[in-house]
Amino acid sequence: MTRSLLFAMLAILWIVPAAAHTSASSEVRLEPTKTGIVADVTIPQAEYAYASGNTASNDQASLADAKRYLLAHTAIRSADGSEWNVTIADVHFARNAGTPDLLAKIAYDPPAGAAPDRFDFEWSAVIANTPDHVTRVVLDKNDLSGPQLIGLLREGNTQVTVVAGRSTALARFGSAIQVGAEHILGGLDHLAFLVALLLAAPLLAKNGHWQALRSGKEAAIAVAQLASGFTIGHSITLISVALTGLTLPAPPVEIFIAATILLAAFNVIRPIFARRELWIAVLFGLVHGLGFAGFIREADADLTRNISTLLGFNVGLELVQIAVIVAVVPLLLFIARRGFYSPFRITAAAVLIASSGFWMVTRTVDAVA
Amino acid sequence: MPRTRLLIFVLGFPAVLVAGLFLAPKIVPHSTEEPHYSASDLPHAGYGPVSQGDAETKVRERIEYATELAAERPDQWLPKQVLARALRSRYLVDGNADALRDAGRQLALARSVADDGAGPALVSAEWSMEVHDLDGAEAGLAAYDKSVVKLSTGEQATALELRGDINFYRGDISAAERLYDAARKIENGPSVQVRLAVLEKSRGNFDAAITHLVNAARLDSLRTPQTLANIALQAGAIEFARGRYDVAQKWYRKADELFADYWKTKLYLGEAALVAGNTDQAAAMFENVAVDTGDPQAMDALAMLYRRSGDRQRSKAWAARASAEWEKRVGDIPSAYVAHAAEHELAFGDPARALSYARKNATTRPNGEAYLLLARALSANGQDSAAMRQLMRAERAGWKSARLYVEIAQLSAALGDEEHAAEARDMALKLNPQIYSPEATLIWFAHG
Known part of the structure; x- marks a missing residue:
């Protein structure tokens, strides 16, 4: 038997398969x-x-x-x-x-x-x-x-x-809260930045090093300031973008957000912006706000249609932030009082640096691609 | 170690590790990446008819000679096998379904006069595979195992390849691959390369499939123009299935250069013309094939072309002609044509009849393609959940095609699973970036 004939048979087999046409x-x-x-x-x-x-x-x-x-x-x-x-x-x-x-x-x-x-x-x-x-x-x-x-x-x-x-308007507001909460929970980078800010909150800087612990009340005030600063920052850009329609392209914003986590993580190891935490939180909050704004413009234009849904989206973000603070800060204070806070925060900072480095690299590669 | 260095090490190491892990695959070329072949990579053709007309003349002569031989020696099986192969060649040349049916009859006659341990066992198995009759192919192979004379290593390889085919069309792609590899070790011929191309295409590995086709052409010692044209058409169909219409057209043109006036080439070139917006040219090519060969696929393609043009009258007329032809063919060789008939009914006929055909097809050839067809027929009959189960079976079986994922996306969305739908849409677009374009709805033959 010639192999060529078999080959021809295969050609028949394959050349007329039952079609799977795409329907309109x-x-x-x-x-x-x-x-x-x-x-x-x-x-x-x-x-x-x-x-x-x-x-x-x-x-x-x-x-x-x-x-x-x-x-x-x-x-x-x-x-x-x-x-x-x-x-x-x-x-x-x-x-x-x-x-x-x-x-x-x-x-x-x-x-x-x-x-x-x-x-x-x-x-x-x-x-x-x-x-x-x-x-x-x-x-x-x-x-x-x-x-x-x-x-x-x-x-x-x-x-x-x-x-x-x-x-109803109330239902739309409720949905906006849900979208805001889901967005921040789905985007680990925003939470990573918040955690990086919180890690340094129980500490006092002296001579370029973290050397002492704040009292519980001082730590609570520091946390409140950081959270408020971050909220004010991202709210300003979020609302500005919604009202003016202006925004930056997503790739540089996303890379910049990863960079803010990197800097905040370095600050956990050594105080690089001690006593300027509030302003840093506001400044970096502005950057994260650009990320939120980019999301709502791309993902759900309905959010920007009226101020109540925009507010709802922001409330959703804040509720998750508050929940994270309530869950994390007491734990940090507890660890801080047990004397092994230093290795804990160094390890946590290392994880954050690795994560932010990964995000910066992948986002840069994606942007270039 | 000073504290600062320790700190740098602790912090730097994971960062460098993560960055390295991410960047390495992008910087270092992927070692298993397939070379990308084009139509110009096919070898030059060898001896053989160079056009449909030449081939028809030659095959007529072969049939006349074989018929005389079979008549002269009615009690011998070998002349009947010779005639059967000549008739199969006619089917290959002009698509005459009666010739394919008659080849099967000649093989049955040959078996009836052959002694035990002799007869057209392997050719019978091949014919059964050709008409999608897996049980028949298995019976042929069982007879081959009992053959007194084992002719060549080539036949041993063919038997393994056929066993691989049976596994492939029963949905066990891995087992098929193992058998093809075993066959390749005995004889790495063109037929196993074509089979591997089919297998890789079913997995969505389009470059690998084209590589096997080019290998097949290079390994074929005869390289007849028609064989090479068929390879070019298959490669073009793969490119079409992933939305590279321009590249596909180059393969089709190569097929036309190699073997002029080939009816199959006309169908594929017609489809390429249709996608390019040359509707009249496409209609002329389809009609030419439908009239000359009576091929019902050409009629279906024509009916769909007119439907997509909003021409109800002509669409219905061609669909009716196709319907009659499918009915006749299903009557002659059910296993070979039920899938085609189901596709026809889904587009132009009765969804209940489509479901009946699709069920028969999935029973006899339970592979991913059959599950997809069954799923579409179930959907057309309002049974979306049952359809989804069939699609999942196809996916579990390792079948990957843009069409499969389009169906999964649509049904997942309908069943409320938007996340799964989005994943399936991404997968469909990855396999064929054009699958959701309006042009995709014009395609009848080369969807994959």
Whole structure:
């Protein structure tokens, strides 16, 4: 047997594998309003034309067909079965990015007495006769949790139960606190800097060395000053950036934040900014504030929309800082009074220096890359 | 040691260590990195037909001769095997599915007249693999083990390779790799290199897969233009699967230079044209293949092209023709075509029928690709949780493709696991940065 023939057989085997084509998808974004629900609809134009058999064009007749098609393929029903009134507020074809789409805005209004917060959303446009077409249903309550995917609708699965409800200002404030707390807990660098500041708080500097311990009251005042300075610093930049829209590119800010940890850790070993801790905390707080601001601008623009959510984000940061202080400071004071604080703080400083060095290197490499 | 030096050591050492650990892999080149081959790295072609027309003429002559020989010696198995191989060659040249089916029939006849310990055992196993019939391939290999005459080390290697294939398509990629390595030790031929390419591609190791293909071309002693063209097409399909459409097109053009008018090359070049925005050119190429060869994949590709253009009438017409052809082929050789038929039904037909086909496929070939297809069919039938389980099976089996991770991302998001969805999206983009682009929805053949 010639190996060549076998080789040719393999070529056959492989050259015609069952394809796994990528399917196109539509999106319906539901947004609760004071009176009902508004849906922003995006359907790939070609998929609409294929599924409906209608012409995809912006002339009046085609748009009327598109309205009729959409009205025939969507509904909302309350739990008691009552059907909502559906109005097509806008429909047109446009190319926003990539392929052209059918874009529509549909208003759903509940009948009198029907609860607007819980309902069944029905959608069969395009998916009715197109097995691989998927419609993503997204609920956007306009709060900080962001838009949530609540269903993938397909042929044979054309309904999703929605628990809507507009978010209140209080709920948005609460969500902002949560986002702030999660952000500082997720970013070890901010906490590392805070710990570096706290490590030196029980100590008094003399002749360029840490030589004595502060009393409990003095240490508490020092901690309060450091925490306040840090808070004032990062709040100033955070609010300034939010109000003015100005910010620095993330990579240098992130490298600078790592550098503040490095300096604060060296200060734990030997006092390099003794009696200037408050101003250093403010100054470095300004840098960390740029990092927080960069996060909220990139991750969640809703945070900067109003002062209450911005305040909530800041409150979230402070709550975590306070929790860390409450947990760490008594422990530090306890260790300080036991006579082995020096090796403890040197070891802790070494860990912080190694960590900050690692962050500086990786962030620089990433920035260059 | 003075205190300051001790301090420097204590502080400096971990910092240098951490920095060194991080920087070392970036500074020192990765020793296992694969060389990056391009179409110009293929060796020159040897003797053989240089176009589809030439090859068709030659294979017709082979079939005529083999048919006469088989008719003259009806009680001998060897002429029937010769005819079966000629018919398989026809399938390779023009995609005629009847020829593939008839080759199987000739092999069955050959087995029926062969004495115990003789007969077309290994060729039967190969044919079974070709039609995705793993049990049949196993039976062929069992018969080969009982063969009285062991012909060559090449055959021993082939038997090991086929056992590797069975493991691969049953989802045990590691076992397959071990068997391929064992085969390579006996004879490092082109066929094992192609198999290793398939294996590496399934793991998402695209450069390694292309390297094996180039090795296969270099190790092939005959290097017929058609064989090299097939290698070029496979390499191009790998580049396509990772979103490098321009590079893929160069491989496809190389295939066209090597072996002119090849119907498979037309399909892949058509797809490249489609992605580049040349819809009319792509439609012409697909239609040419669909009309000339009756290939239902070309019809499906055409139906999808018209669907993506919003042309319902033409899309439905080509889908209907493809549907009839798939139905016939599934009737002839179910194992070979159920996966294709499932894909067709998912795009243009009935999701319930797609699920039925996908289940059959996953039962007979329980590998990552089959699990992915089954997951998509389950999803199309509203069974998202069951679909997710199949996707996880595919991932656990070591299967890696952008398409797999797209599905995992979509279903994870639908099931409320946004973190998993984000990870899967990152993985999909890592394997193919273009997977979420509008062009990706145009691709029918070379997704990977």
